[in-house]
Amino acid sequence: MNYQAPLRDMRFVLHELFDVTGHCQQLDVELDRDTLDGILEEAARFTGGVIAPLNRNSDEQGCQLLGDAVTTPDGFRQAYQQYVDNGWASMTGPLAFGGQGLPQMASACFHEMLMSASLAFRIYSGLTESAVLAVHRHGSAALKEAYLNKMVSGEWTGTMCLTEPQAGTDLALLRTRAQPEADGSYRISGNKIFISGGEQDLTENIIHLVLARLPDAPPGVKGISLFLVPKILPEGQRNTLSCGALEHKMGIKGTSTCVMNFDDARGWLVGEANQGLACMFTMMNDARFQVGLQGLGIAEAAFQGGLAYARERLQSRSLTGAVVPEQAADPIIVHPDVRRMLLTQKALVEGCRMFATYTARQLDLEQAGGNDHPAAKRRAALLIPIVKAFFTDVGQEVASLGVQLYGGHGYIREWGMEQLMRDSRITQLYEGTNGIQALDLIRRKLLGDGGAELNALIDEFTEIVEAARGQTALHEMADTISQRLAEWRALGRSVIDACQRDPQEIGAVSVDFLAYSAYVLLGGFWLQAALRAQQALGQGSAEAAFYQAKLHTADFYWRRLLPRASAHRDAVIGGANCLMALPASDFSF
Amino acid sequence: MNYQAPLRDMRFVLHELFDVTGHCQQLDVELDRDTLDGILEEAARFTGGVIAPLNRNSDEQGCQLLGDAVTTPDGFRQAYQQYVDNGWASMTGPLAFGGQGLPQMASACFHEMLMSASLAFRIYSGLTESAVLAVHRHGSAALKEAYLNKMVSGEWTGTMCLTEPQAGTDLALLRTRAQPEADGSYRISGNKIFISGGEQDLTENIIHLVLARLPDAPPGVKGISLFLVPKILPEGQRNTLSCGALEHKMGIKGTSTCVMNFDDARGWLVGEANQGLACMFTMMNDARFQVGLQGLGIAEAAFQGGLAYARERLQSRSLTGAVVPEQAADPIIVHPDVRRMLLTQKALVEGCRMFATYTARQLDLEQAGGNDHPAAKRRAALLIPIVKAFFTDVGQEVASLGVQLYGGHGYIREWGMEQLMRDSRITQLYEGTNGIQALDLIRRKLLGDGGAELNALIDEFTEIVEAARGQTALHEMADTISQRLAEWRALGRSVIDACQRDPQEIGAVSVDFLAYSAYVLLGGFWLQAALRAQQALGQGSAEAAFYQAKLHTADFYWRRLLPRASAHRDAVIGGANCLMALPASDFSF
Numbered sequence A, B: 001m002n003y004q005a006p007l008r009d010m011r012f013v014l015h016e017l018f019d020v021t022g023h024c025q026q027l028d029v030e031l032d033r034d035t036l037d038g039i040l041e042e043a044a045r046f047t048g049g050v051i052a053p054l055n056r057n058s059d060e061q062g063c064q065l066l067g068d069a070v071t072t073p074d075g076f077r078q079a080y081q082q083y084v085d086n087g088w089a090s091m092t093g094p095l096a097f098g099g100q101g102l103p104q105m106a107s108a109c110f111h112e113m114l115m116s117a118s119l120a121f122r123i124y125s126g127l128t129e130s131a132v133l134a135v136h137r138h139g140s141a142a143l144k145e146a147y148l149n150k151m152v153s154g155e156w157t158g159t160m161c162l163t164e165p166q167a168g169t170d171l172a173l174l175r176t177r178a179q180p181e182a183d184g185s186y187r188i189s190g191n192k193i194f195i196s197g198g199e200q201d202l203t204e205n206i207i208h209l210v211l212a213r214l215p216d217a218p219p220g221v222k223g224i225s226l227f228l229v230p231k232i233l234p235e236g237q238r239n240t241l242s243c244g245a246l247e248h249k250m251g252i253k254g255t256s257t258c259v260m261n262f263d264d265a266r267g268w269l270v271g272e273a274n275q276g277l278a279c280m281f282t283m284m285n286d287a288r289f290q291v292g293l294q295g296l297g298i299a300e301a302a303f304q305g306g307l308a309y310a311r312e313r314l315q316s317r318s319l320t321g322a323v324v325p326e327q328a329a330d331p332i333i334v335h336p337d338v339r340r341m342l343l344t345q346k347a348l349v350e351g352c353r354m355f356a357t358y359t360a361r362q363l364d365l366e367q368a369g370g371n372d373h374p375a376a377k378r379r380a381a382l383l384i385p386i387v388k389a390f391f392t393d394v395g396q397e398v399a400s401l402g403v404q405l406y407g408g409h410g411y412i413r414e415w416g417m418e419q420l421m422r423d424s425r426i427t428q429l430y431e432g433t434n435g436i437q438a439l440d441l442i443r444r445k446l447l448g449d450g451g452a453e454l455n456a457l458i459d460e461f462t463e464i465v466e467a468a469r470g471q472t473a474l475h476e477m478a479d480t481i482s483q484r485l486a487e488w489r490a491l492g493r494s495v496i497d498a499c500q501r502d503p504q505e506i507g508a509v510s511v512d513f514l515a516y517s518a519y520v521l522l523g524g525f526w527l528q529a530a531l532r533a534q535q536a537l538g539q540g541s542a543e544a545a546f547y548q549a550k551l552h553t554a555d556f557y558w559r560r561l562l563p564r565a566s567a568h569r570d571a572v573i574g575g576a577n578c579l580m581a582l583p584a585s586d587f588s589f
Helices: A007-017 A020-025 A031-059 A076-085 A104-117 A119-138 A141-153 A276-312 A336-372 A374-405 A408-410 A416-430 A434-446 A452-468 A472-501 A505-538 A542-562 A564-574 B007-017 B020-026 B033-059 B074-085 B104-117 B120-139 B141-153 B276-312 B335-371 B374-405 B407-411 B417-428 B433-448 B453-466 B474-499 B504-538 B546-560 B566-572
Strands: A064-066 A069-071 A157-161 A179-181 A186-196 A207-210 A225-230 A242-247 A258-272 B064-066 B067-069 B157-161 B176-178 B184-197 B205-214 B226-229 B241-246 B257-270
Touching: A007 A020, A007 A031, A007 A542, A020 A031, A020 A374, A020 B176, A031 A076, A031 A104, A031 A119, A031 A416, A064 B453, A069 A374, A069 B020, A076 A119, A076 A186, A104 A119, A104 A276, A104 A336, A104 A434, A119 A141, A119 A157, A119 A186, A119 A207, A119 A258, A119 A276, A119 A416, A141 A225, A157 A186, A157 A258, A157 A452, A186 A207, A186 A225, A186 B546, A207 A258, A207 A276, A207 B104, A225 A276, A225 B007, A225 B157, A242 A564, A242 B335, A276 A336, A276 A374, A276 A416, A276 B141, A336 A374, A336 A505, A336 A542, A336 B157, A336 B504, A374 A408, A374 A434, A374 A452, A374 A505, A374 A542, A374 B417, A408 A416, A416 B417, A434 A452, A434 A472, A434 A505, A452 A472, A452 A505, A452 B226, A472 A542, A505 A542, A505 A564, A505 B335, A542 B566, A564 B546, A564 B566, B007 B020, B007 B033, B007 B104, B007 B335, B007 B546, B020 B033, B020 B104, B020 B157, B020 B226, B033 B104, B033 B120, B033 B417, B064 B241, B074 B120, B104 B120, B104 B276, B104 B335, B120 B141, B120 B157, B120 B184, B120 B205, B120 B257, B141 B226, B157 B184, B157 B257, B157 B335, B176 B257, B184 B205, B184 B226, B205 B257, B205 B276, B205 B504, B226 B276, B226 B474, B276 B335, B276 B374, B276 B417, B335 B374, B335 B504, B374 B417, B374 B433, B374 B453, B374 B504, B407 B417, B433 B453, B433 B474, B453 B474, B453 B504, B474 B504, B474 B546, B474 B566, B504 B546, B504 B566
Parallel strands: A157 A207, B157 B205
Antiparallel strands: A064 A069, A179 A186, A186 A258, A207 A225, A225 A258, A242 A258, B064 B067, B176 B184, B184 B257, B205 B226, B226 B257, B241 B257
16 A cells, blocks of 8 residues: 655644644754654655555564564564664654654654554554653663663664453553562563564564562552563573464554563563552553554555545446546545545544644653643643544544445455554554543543543633634534533533442443543544634635645534534433443343 | 354244244244244254354465365365255245245344354355345246256355456446357356355355346446356356456455456346346345344354453452452453443344344245235335445444453454454445445435335334333333434435435435434334333243343443434534535545
8 A cells, every 4th residue: 555644734733733843942852844844754755665565565474483583574674774774763762862852742743654654563663662761761770771772772672561361451460470689680470461572573682671570569550560671681691581472463463462471581670669550650641642643543544545546446427427427437536425434534534633743742741841741741641541542443443434435345455455454453452442541531530630621621622712713614613612612511520420429430431421522622623723724715825725625624524523422422421320230140141 | 252142032033022923924934933943943053063163263264266266164065065954055945946935034043143153154155045036036947947946955056246346336337248149048258356155165066147248238237137157057067267366355264255257158148138237136135134134143243252251351340349359350241331332232233133133024025925015115125225234334343342342352363353343344345335225225215205115114113102101111211212203204304305405415414314214223123122021021021131131221222322323313414515515636635
């Protein structure tokens, strides 16, 4: 599949909606508009020209385990080398360890491009960035000194070793053990599963971050510690850890998903003893944001694939008569139902891109400011579970629409659309299933502050509505969004009340409240986009077609997708009783 | 994956809701309750014990093409032989040609079981049944004599050769040619794609039904004729047709999906010249009904898989405190969000089973009565596109929920859940994409009679509502369904008006109007089930838990799934303008 980064839309979001250069100034990062646009153009060439062409084969070929060595698909090694050599790996890494220190708001578009080009390829470097964050924030000076430079550059990759067969969502059930040694190191023993990039042939060393229990650790999640366990020890010997098997998966076949066996492997504590979960949590926001971008990236790829086919596939005539009478049939983009699918893809993809960029800003402010930006921290905390769950649901829906647009051909592997569906399906599961994201939204975020941050967010969007009312053409949409914002506020209040009365309501309303919130938020972003488009048209922009397309897509969104919020609202109101009344034994007879 | 046919629910639907034995009497088919229940129990043993165990391997192994011969996965040959030997193949076949002549209403549950056990296996025999129908209704006495007995018994299989690379939805673009010979036969030449079972090693002969054009045929769909083209000619020689390639697909890998090349292959006309499309249409209802059952069957399998895992997987504690304190964690079925997923599966699966059985009755009456049952014919015509599209959408949703219930394990092939997602995805595409079903619903059915049959259907369900009002416990649900029925009637009216004003509205409203209709209909069926359950409980049934479960599931349905109708209603109202306004060139920049 061809992939061309949607540079015009990225510039719209970065510069016209969210002022990325002003944001960089605020963060004391030197990055002017031309430089950033230049980076993005180069990134578009790299992802479209080097990475995307590897994606189809990587699915067919997959990874191979021979002995305890893993080979990645053809071309991954060379592409990864280029990725490192050209500095793409270090884009967001800390300056002190050779990174370029770019804010997320500037890098998110590049990361989205990587996800579009090949999710399987991107996972290796994405996890390394997460590992860098953990070591940078919690590791000792000695550990940072020994590992960070090569991890930031991408010369070494990193992994996150959390899951065990009996411990997925519930890390309290973790069994991997760590035994302290006299020299301050530890001996780690246990079996981990679903370890992405646990073994590969891209780099000479792999730095595993492993959750394990110390001998005297309290039970449950308060007795989990984080360890850095390298494949190759500093002295050059191979550590006693290995990949025991590769999982056979639905998709992302170019990513090695490993069963990892640690057999008295040597490692070092990261952060405080028994604080492993807290160490993981500090980077959770970033990791979940990245998974959200995976959903967005795949959705963009599926939209491009669907659109290309809809323009070239000739089949049947328009309902109002032949549009291209000189050909045997009309291109299927003339059919309203095909347009419904394409516009659903477009409105969701571009909506999520605005949402992602807005969220990246909060993450940057939080990371830069620490406690100086408590508002950004709260805002990011509220938005991240929505980004992770909603964007990945969108990824799956938009990829499935891509398949549907191709008809029977969508089911055939060579076209690449069904691969996008298979690849994207993992994103709804890992880094906390989407159900877990929704529980987090209700329990930690909404109930955590009694709805204060939700209301602050609604206030902010209410200001956008007021500004939009100034444009006659946007009156109707602004009214609808305004009603939804008021409804959202009231629904949040009633959810809090219900959850305080009955804890089962937390899990009963969670997924639908998250989806409801996402659709209303996207409505807010689309109103903002429409407002900007109106302004640009009012100023006589030379790009009238681009801004008109924004207005049309906003119009489609609020008329045809925003109504989904009603179904989720009513399901929330449906409550817990209808879920809990049926005895577990009576689900089938 | 284990599969156990849901016999209790099938008996509920067949006997308690729709009186299958009375139906058989009406059709002059001798089939008493014990005999039918005995057949279903035997069918449950066969599908659960013989077919289901082959399904996982069939996905890994797939079909192989060596020369022009295709081998099916291990075990398919033996299982197919057993299928034929035990008379399963001939269940619905015409009596005159060795069939058992069972009505669809009695056979649908068996066919659902086959789909649950292995869609890939079922496709071979399902297409044979479609081919039997076509030959039986349209073939000459000589063709019937020569082919039907062995096709009905399953000794030979049949295929449907419609699609060509340039002609999928749009059969007007068909290029395959048929040249008349002096002896009354024809020479067929052309290339067909996506031919399920085009070549296989299950039977010694394969009977292809091929759409092609006669030399003097008018252009477009009025110039298409149907031909019977056997792999082995009556004289015993091999015909000049062959499988040129197997498609590499997302799923149903145990089904051979063939590129078929016809090179002056000898064939015979079925029905009148240039009436090929009409011949196909007479069996379209049956074929589309079968695809609907595929969605239902896969959904049932995914529900069973999800439920089994939710009962045994221990992870985290209930929100209200430990339910099984003696174990390390509670089974995940205690969590409200897990129950939301399971109940969504259950309510959709059992709802579609009622819907399927109701529709099968209409098909039987239509087939038995011909013009004596114009009401059944109209009713079936209205319902079939909904069954095909909605059930297969349900199949995909429920299979995806199955994956989600397993968390990360859902993504791993050995658990079988991701296979169900991949297998079910084809059902939304073939036998007319779901978008085409929706166009059929609006154009041929709704506009065809100005909404008369829709209103007749709504009247029928209104009677169920009135009956349900007699039960105090059902008041609230009955009121909701009653409002929805009135809303449906009004929406149907406004859709007809809109489509008459602007033909683009046909394609603009179609998919959402179909989904809206399906959710309201399912509400009607659930009200009917609840009414029956109330009556049984009132009569002091010994199976109180079963009937209570029906009431709880009905309660879940109308509180938490029926609200989806609102989103579809509003999208219908959203209309065509927001789809058509954006120029095709401006979908991306």
